[in-house]
Amino acid sequence: MLISYNWLREFIPNLKARPQKVAEKLSVTLAEIKTVTQKGQDYIFEIENKALAHRPDCFSHLGIAREIGAVFHFKLNRPQSSHFKLPPISKTTESFGVTIQADQLCPRYTAVVLNHLKVGPSPNWLKTALERLGIRSINNIVDITNYVMLEVGQPLHAFDRNKLATIHTQSQIGVRPARKGEQITTLDGQRRNLSDGMLVITDQNYLKKNQNGRKLSTKVNSKPIAIAGIMGGSETEVNNDTTSIILESANFNRYSIRKTSNLLGLRSEASTRFEKGLDPNLTEIGLKRAIHLMNQLANAQIGSKIVDIYPKKIRPKTIKINTKETNAFLGTKLSDRNMTTFLNSLDLETTQAGNALNVQIPTFRQDLSIPEDLYEEIARVYGYDKIRPTLPKRTLAPALPNHEVEFDQKIRKLFAQMGFHEVYTYTFVGEKSAHNSYDHFSKLSRIHSERIQSNCWSGNALPPLQLKNPLSPDLSFLRQTLLPSLLEKAKLNQKSFDEFKLFEIDRVVHPREKGKLPDEPKHLAGILFQSNSNPQRLYPLVKGALETLFSKLNQETSYSPKTKDRILIHLTTGKKLKINLGHLDLIDRQTIGFEVNLSLLFKHQKGDKTFQPIPIHPPVKKDISLIIPQSIEVGDVLERIKDRGGKLLKEVELFDIYQNEKVSGRGKKSVAFHLTFQSQKRSLADKDVRPREEKIIKDLQQKFQAQIRN
């Protein structure tokens, strides 16, 4: 909202502070002043509307002037009664009526007929007043309605009365909810479809006529001539030929205005004010001020009695506060006298009874309803900067830890240590665009769509949550998996890097049946990219990272193929346990990714590792080199050796693997293992382990058709 410094000074002539100073002060007492701009001799303040969402009274120069008066300790030069002086009511009073069919949505409707108008350009002072605040000058009548709104805060509207239907010279205005299918062309020239419940102002006497002006129906119809509180219709617009108007100064329900304005996508200076919740008692002030000005500038003569429909009168209320409690709330030591002065400076009258202050709340301060609201008023005028910061007194009990957060922090640090870079990607993903942008990854679009449509962990394959109002199609679903987003980032980085590792930890969203909040397990996903690589080279690198993770967590895992390019990871700690934790995906020759359900891993968390005593007796090391058929998995051989190794076999390690037809023969591969034998009780000699070694070899020969290499 824009406010003119010069206009403010009409209410506070004694204000000497420079515009910049006033803006600074208002920023800390009322709302942020975003900019101060010089315009000719004047300065325009741009005030942050959001901070005034609860202060409709401040959407006027009078309201802002009141605030400045309070904080600069000036008495407000209130508008003189002469500003509201009305011309005499003419003898030829026309009768004119208003029918309200929606009391709830229209708490007050005040209107009057003005005749003998001389519509024309506004005087310069009026034009300037509006234009410096960004409002276009139209003619003296329209300009006055805008001027009064900026001055006291009451939006007004003028209807050209000659464009309304009359029955026996009587016009009739109606206020009612629109009916479905009704339309109106608003002042901005837009044809607008009205829907049920939008509040409209109608011409009650409108009769359907044909082109020759003959009545089509004897039934009286009411026709919308304005969208209440938002914008008037062009059919009853005031122009230079207008001689008679109905001037409306009404109060409308804030929620209704807001809803209608949103549905139509239509905002106006009027709706901005109404939706904050204006004071119904303001209508009369606004109307009288406008009549006064129209009389002065456009020769307006009052042509009817002032219609005022105001069934439920709003009266000032009283809020009681305790001055001790006020100080306890703010952390201040203000005297009762101080508090009284501060409140009074904002036109909040007080009466004191002991420690209690009874504060009378004028109706323009609808925002004040609880004692806390008044503590704020006192603090604002006193100055927040004068409150000395303190710290709460509390016990020495330490903050309780959040183990899940600590778990996640530990894993983030571990992956960074292992050379992975943490990325943040959006929770919002696209469905269609995902496919297109992933062409580069041959298998990716499939992986992505598979996950988008179903969810590989929760079992109940519910589709992902979809946004009603996405920013773009590629940000329209809530992801169930992290990996596709990581792959997108991998693709981007390939332009600058030949090799990299990325990871991300975040919650994903797995919908549940209607009425239940979705499951949001925390996932860990990672990706390894190496240009001109192959899965044989990449796989151990990624698996190694996962092995380090699981070993740090004291967990055991196993891997099993799910499809040609997906390997499942199982948690196997504990004999009977086998939980699917996630998977490794072979994306292409250069990329491997993985995704693990961290929440599941956290749930099955193991305690700390136990220290293993370091054996004092030296180990005996043996190497076994084998040629085995290619179809045999190394893991199985490893497990077999461990299984047959006996109590003394402490460790088996693969140290060589290669396929070379010259060495191993067709369809065969060579593998070699280090075997470490060790006893806690004594030093082993070669003869202690030789029989065991032979037994292992014999077993491998039988089990895997292994040949021994020298």
Next chain:
Amino acid sequence: MSSPIQNNLTNLKKSIDEDLRNVSSHEDLLKIRKKYLGRKGALTELIKELPQMRSEKRTQLGKLVNQTKKDLESQLIEKSTRLPGERFSLVPTLDISLPGTRPPLGTVHPITKVKLEAEEIFQKMGFRIYEPRLVDNDFHNFTALNMPRQHPAREMWDTFWTQDGLIPITHTSSMQHRILKNNSPPIAAIVPGRCFRHEATDSSHEHTFYQIEGVYLDQGITLADLIGTLKTFLETFFARELKTKIQPSFFPFVEPGLEILIDCVICRGKGCSVCKKTGWLELVPAGPIHPNVLKTAGVNHKKYRGFAWGLGLDRLTMLKYKIDDIRWFHSGDLRFLEQF
């Protein structure tokens, strides 16, 4: 039994000893090094012949040759230390200006770093960490925070809605009701997490952003305590004394609503592009918890008072590392991430 090479080696050793005895200057040492260890030096030539030998001999002789080489090298060094005058470097010089080979470390995201730092400070101050949901219902995101349906203030939060009426949370205040309801006072909690706002992305706006909500509830706490708590946090975080300024603002779940500003940490209050020439940074919206929020959560609002705030993590991170564009955070660009 001795092979030609072996004889050769014996002769070489003699010759080396001879030469070493006659050394009188650094130049002599260099000459010896060239004669035996240079690219065409006698020992070097001998080493080149080794692979052609039969394997049993090769190992044995190889050891001898290597030993001779090592002895010579150490003798050359030894001699050089005894010679007067400027020393020549006899072993290949170490170029200390060579760039190091760095171990391949990864990084955590700068927001994670700042989040950890902030969490640590708050934990030291006694605040427990809670995590928010990504998607929550209308009640927790709005209604419980004194914003019933139809409340116009809801629109201050540019909200995403899912097809079935859930909300990707617009603030981590979505946890406030649960925290107040499920704990007994005194309560000190922070909620760091990811939030969403329906707004177009530019250098300072993101639809996906991060916040640390704070909730404090106890008897006898004051507005001054709120200001003090946040001032203390910010001073610890920025590791310096700060000036604070309070601006009135409006948020339905606090009363009064405040905006806490600090003197710009970039220009120290002189005015720069980051603080838009004002010298002040608007950092933390905050305020005493509205009695309606306490009532809804079943807290005796006559007995207890609370305060709450919502600290922007993105902003804090941008200030700390002087990052000029918020879009870097979700860019996934390693050229950005590598720097942290």
